[in-house]
Amino acid sequence: MSNVLGFTRPIVTGPTVEMDASDLRAAGADQVFVEAEPHGESQTLANCIEALGTGGVLMVTRTARLSLGTTRFVALRASLINRGLHYRSLSEPALSSGASNMNPDDTVLALDNLRRELTSIRTREGMLAASANGRRPGRPVVMTEDMTAMAVELRRLDRSYAHIARVLGVSTSAARRAILDAQGITSR
Numbered sequence: 173m174s175n176v177l178g179f180t181r182p183i184v185t186g187p188t189v190e191m192d193a194s195d196l197r198a199a200g201a202d203q204v205f206v207e208a209e210p211h212g213e214s215q216t217l218a219n220c221i222e223a224l225g226t227g228g229v230l231m232v233t234r235t236a237r238l239s240l241g242t243t244r245f246v247a248l249r250a251s252l253i254n255r256g257l258h259y260r261s262l263s264e265p266a267l268s269s270g271a272s273n274m275n276p277d278d279t280v281l282a283l284d285n286l287r288r289e290l291t292s293i294r295t296r297e298g299m300l301a302a303s304a305n306g307r308r309p310g311r312p313v314v315m316t317e318d319m320t321a322m323a324v325e326l327r328r329l330d331r332s333y334a335h336i337a338r339v340l341g342v343s344t345s346a347a348r349r350a351i352l353d354a355q356g357i358t359s360r
Contacts, residue, residue, distance in 0.1 A: 176200050176229045179220045180237050181207035184296045192233050199262055201231050210297075211240065221257070229258040235267055235286050242287045314342050315350035323351050 178196030182189050193204040205220035217238070224230060230252060232238045238261075239245035249269070252259050258269035266274050266282035299309040315323070319340050326336045337347040 175225060175227070176202050176231055177220050177224055178204035178231045179207070179217055180204065180232065181214065181216075182210045183236055184210075184293050184300065187233075192237065195233050195262065196231055199231060221252070221255075224257050226256050227258070229260050229269075231260045231262070233262045234289075235261050235264055236289050236293060239286075239290075241290060242283055245286065246283075314346050315340075320350045320354050323347050324354050327351050 178193065178199075178201030180189050180192040180196065187195070189206055193206055196204045203223075205216050205223075207214045207216040221230060230238075235245055239248060245267075249259050249267075253269065260268045264282045264286070266278040267286070302309040319342070323336050323340060326339065327333075331339075333344050333348045333351070336351070337344040340347060
């Protein structure tokens with residue numbers, strides 16, 4: 173049985189799984205378990221934990237690679253401790269087992285950062301899925317190409333943004349943004 177085992181799975185951002193596995197080996201992992209799927213309950217993770225000997229260490233580069241939620245992570249870490257196993261995150265030492273000399277505030281901050289990172293990952297995954305299905309994520313566009321052309325022409329006639337917006341039935345900021353974007357000027 174190995175004493176230090178690494179685990180990784182793909183996520184939307186960050187290094188590839190291969191780079192992650194290489195980093196784990198460089199940090200001392202005897203073996204690295206690689207999950208192919210980014211979601212769901214991981215049989216590969218269960219196999220990794222089962223292969224750990226008493227006092228063994230489960231190592232990851234980032235906790236986001238291990239868990240899909242902070243509650244799940246806390247439950248997993250407690251389960252590891254109950255089984256006499258340790259946890260080590262290369263990028264979040266405050267979440268690692270044996271971090272007793274850490275300030276508790278550092279641990280709370282690290283958990284909050286994990287929560288934000290997981291939220292960001294889920295948001296990006298949702299946006300990619302929407303794009304793959306032909307949907308444009310985000311707020312709908314109110315200015316069509318014809319409306320923008322009309323707005324640009326009205327602006328050339330020295331009409332105010334407010335006047336253009338009233339004529340087109342949109343907000344002043346939407347009219348201004350569309351005109352500036354059409355002229356190649358960054359409106360944000």
